[in-house]
Amino acid sequence: MKYSFVYLAGFFFCLLTACKKDRLQVYDDEASGNSIYFPLAESTNQLSYSFGYDKSAVTQTTLRVVIRAIGAPKDFDRPYKLVIADSSTMKKEVDYKILNTETSIRKGKVADTILIQLNRTPVLKTAPVFLYLQLQPNEHFENNMLTRTVITAGTVTEYHFNRLQISSDDIAGPPPFWMEKSPYYSWTFNYLGTFSSLKFQLLINRFNLKVEEVVSPNWFTTGGNYYRLSGWGFGMQAWLNRMEAENNTVYEADGVTKMKMGAGVQ
């Protein structure tokens, strides 16, 4: 009987204290700090742009790079420190220009976007140029979330969340099926001949093709696309012949070599 009373008291005590409203666990700014990083770097540290496939009228492009801070928004603007590494080969105000007037995460926000204008300068025709961006700590932000580790076939690589490589060139490289190492190269070469950026550009423009589709990795083997190469070869050669007959002979970039499609269409 005595025990019953104790149990009953315990029971009621439990009833009274059992339900307690719990606060939602939120990120602790104080303890964990506000790290700043490039969200893109969660998958890749490289962002590249090629003017190679653009029409000649295109002289610049603007890339948008998002910067994000961990933690809660604040009720004041928080400038962050964006550093351009000295190893960058892009020249400021020549090859690129950062369009933002200030680099700051606005009050009430947790992200900012940097607009980087890339200019189509002549130097891009020879080789790509690079811009290395790094987000460094300052009074508002830390670099606590710094790296991620990726193990590929036993090789351990560390990727920085606060670093980003931007590259730019004006080289229209061959699409995968026109690369010499491609298993389809001999097929392609037979119809289209030797690759040149100018030839590829003319082909794209003349037949109004979507370059992003043609250069995509599996284009050649998709939906019988490889059949189209013979059409392009013949069609381009017919056009080159027409241009020549009309005294508008089309030459390769050197201005001397007559443009010519593959042996299979001659």
Add this chain to the structure above:
Amino acid sequence: MQNKLSGHCGIICLLLLLVTACSKDLGNYDYKEINQCTINGISDEYTVLRGGNLDITPELQFSQDKNFDRNNYSFKWQVANDNQLVLSDKPELHEIITLPSQTEAYTVYFMVTEKSTGVLWRSKFRIRVSTNISDGWLVLSEANSKARLDYLNYLSDNEPYQLYKDIFTQQSGPKLEGKPLFVNFYYRIDAFSNVRGKTVVVGTDKDTYIVNTQTNTFTSYINLADAMSVYYPPPYHAESVKPLYASRSYMYDNLGQLTYEYPTVGTAYGRVVNRTITGEKINISPIYAEGIQSSLYVLMYDVVNRRFMEHKEGNEVSSVPALAPSPLPPKFDPGNMGMDLMYMCATNAVTLQTYALLKHSSGKVYLARIQCDGTVFNPLAFDEITTYAPMIAQATQFAIEHSQGYLIYLVGSKIYRYNPYDNTNEMVIDMGSRTVSLIKFQRLLYNFQNPRYLDETSKLVVASYDPASPDNSGTLDLYTVPALNAPVVKYRSYNGFGKIVDVSYREN
């Protein structure tokens, strides 16, 4: 004792359950009715002419806003296409629709957003935009020494077709130079760009234009040279383009070459098929019979050696048709006909036969009926028909009726019907003083199961003009040609043309 212990255990378990029973629950169970909107008065689909007005007045009912203050809401009429075009931001739609016309209807959302809560209601419907350009007759004529394309546009079952005179000038199409030769229609795929389209091809003795009318406009066109895989210096043009089903077609050029387009394997016009395996050019008649089926097949006539030649899909050259072995002697030897070709055409009639009319040096005319395609060449009949149809030797134009297989032919301004299955021959239309410039049966390529199309194209087309005023007296008459040799009856008549050279039917 045992009982007491188990009793204690029970109570302890109960307590444990009580302690853990309530875990964190962040849900909000403080329910509150929100405003609800019912959108009525919007049909599922609207059809509008491009450039025409569309008026929709939806009825909106709000559960908590009986008096409907429109300032409390924002509205949006948005098209679900690539650029998410907003037609209007008003509660009612009264707009001119400038969306390009296309076969598929546009999906449009009418959205109502309550400004205070952001709650959104929407209603979905479709807008079908047409240019009014539908299926209809393409009419190529010569007027004032110029080529002109007119278009007879289908409107509805009970109305006559609407005439668009000089549609290329009217709708910024190509400018036709030279004398008109032919017009044709097909669902073309460009061998280079893979662009598909309902295509009108128009030829003159100077130019050939390939016009993509997919969006029911005539502004998108290319010159034949841009569709070629070989360059031929000018003057170069097509004498005829004959489409087959499934985007393949043959093109006969002014150099006497027959070439084909087979876009799905990347082959553009330019591969000459009237060659022998040793590469010699075969001089063929400009009259050739393209196959009925989808694969490439054409029956040609070698005018030098006076023999049939055929080209089949997969071959780059042509050859004399080979006869299947048979115990009976063949009706004729395709490799040695010894006559001149007058006319040849493949027809849907009577088990897909190809008719060929040949004239012997004696003046007698023979009708060869052949079953031929990519797999077989079977001479079914070879009959001297001058006995029944004595005037046929003087005929200048021919047409084969699709269902009964009548051979219709023109002598002067009189039109005759010869029935090869009972040898009856009869003059069916006398155009009197008018000059007949064309007789034709249109062959449908795609919509051959659509009764309306079938009915329209079952008619005999007779184009004529008054020789005293050839530039504006052109008439297009359609005649019903019934079965069982019943009398021919005029169905419809259209005028306002020049001297009609060719017609075709644009299938939509």
